[in-house]
Amino acid sequence: MKTVQFREAIAEAMSEEMRKDKSIYLMGEEVAEYNGAYKASKGMLEEFGPKRIIDTPISELGFAGIGVGSTMTGNRPIIEFMTFNFALVGIDQIINNASKIRQMSGGQFPCPIVFRGPTGSAGQLAATHSQAFESWYANCPGLKVIVPSNPYDAKGLLKSAIRDNDPVIFMESEQMYGDKGEIPENEYTLPIGVADVVKSGNQVTIVSFGKIIKEALKASEKLESEGISCEIIDLRTIRPMDH
Template sequence: MKKMTFREVIAAAMSEEMRKDKTIYLMGEEVAEYNGAYKASKGMLKEFGSKRIIDTPISELGFSGIGIGSAINGCRPIIEYMTFNFSLVAMDQIINNAAKIRQMSGGQWNIPIVFRGPTGFAGQLGATHSQSFESWYANCPGLKIVIPSNPYDAKGLLKSSIRDNDVVIFMESEQMYGDKMMIPIKEYTIPLGIANLKKKGNDLTIVSFGKIIKIALEVALELEKKNISIEIIDLRTIKPLDYNTIINSIKKTNKLLILEEAWPFASIASEITYVIQQEAFDYLDAPIKRITVQDTPAPYAKNLIDKWYPSKKDLIENIMNIISSQE
């Protein structure tokens, strides 16, 4: 085992796969000479050279299209966005080309490509740099969506994403790059589409993903002191989504709360709520609750951010309301 940061495991996962497969390359803004905007590709230019670690202009539409074209011709590109807010410029390439070419070619071409970079809220960065678009991408057939919550999962999931023969959207967070964790030296992968039961409990199920799940874990430990037992599921993969793990948990706890850092309308929570009410309604002892960011652009002022972004207090209040409604 070795203690590694989130940014280090991202570099390690990409490097390990690139050593095995010469068709894999990394392309994006500042990935080479600068070692990555968040140093998540540190040392890779020196090891693999400028033909495989490629700096690009500020042109997401252009270099995303180059990556898709190269995937059709036998490469396995990793396309890094400095932030997924900038991926909106490339959305035509991602949605209308990458996600659809396999079907439109009658299966003649698959697109083994990973689009990766940070997503979501990351502090006082303003409204255009604090957005979560996983529900947008998950709405499009042909894309797989992965959002790890810790360094161990990040490495295993990224290696699986790189090996996948279809398009993977791999979302990280600026606020997690410094997180540290003991990582096995021996190679491992984590399959896509399988959620992780991070904590067992009996009184209520929390479903979450990405960095905000840390709040759920902190709250669960606090509530244990009050003899309230919370079960926590980390989705890890948004699409395909592991509904079975959620349903099995609800059969035990009979209550569900979904925590995410996206806007509420047409969110991942909305999709989960619909499916659970179709597939496990009879097991629910209370209405499903969701906690999201407020339905406004992200504010810049710290006092407004505290109102906009979900807090431990918000989560505790909602949990207690759900539980008390059954007493």
């Protein structure tokens, strides 16, 4: 095992998959020269070059559409939004195209695309950078929605998302990029749609996901101090949900 930051787990997942599959590329605002707004693509431009790590203008509708269209010619794009709040500008491509291409083409065209980036509130940023949209996307047929809570889950689930043949929304808390955790030295993946029992208990169950798992663990400590046994379940995937 080794200890990495959340952002490093994201970079490792993308890099490992890109080394194996030349149809995968990363496109988005500041992903290349600046190494990503939260440094989640650090070093990738140097390794893969400007044809696979592509900086874009501030035009979410445009580069989301390029990504969706390129899936129909055999590519597997990773589209990074500087924040999912800005993804609203490109939501037509996500909702009306990416999520429906397979069905509208009678199964001729899968849409293996990952839309990823930061979500939720962040330090010293305004309300227009701070909303969480996982429930919006989870209510759209055709999309899978993943919100990891730690580096181990982030890497394993992102690799699975990149390999998936349908569009995946991959949301990363803006407050977690510096969080550290252990991941295996060897390659691994985690299945989409399978929750994780973070802590066993038999009196109270707390179900959550993303950065709130840390708060759930704090709550469980308080409950345990009062003699209440607490189970914590990390959903990991909002859609499909593990029932």
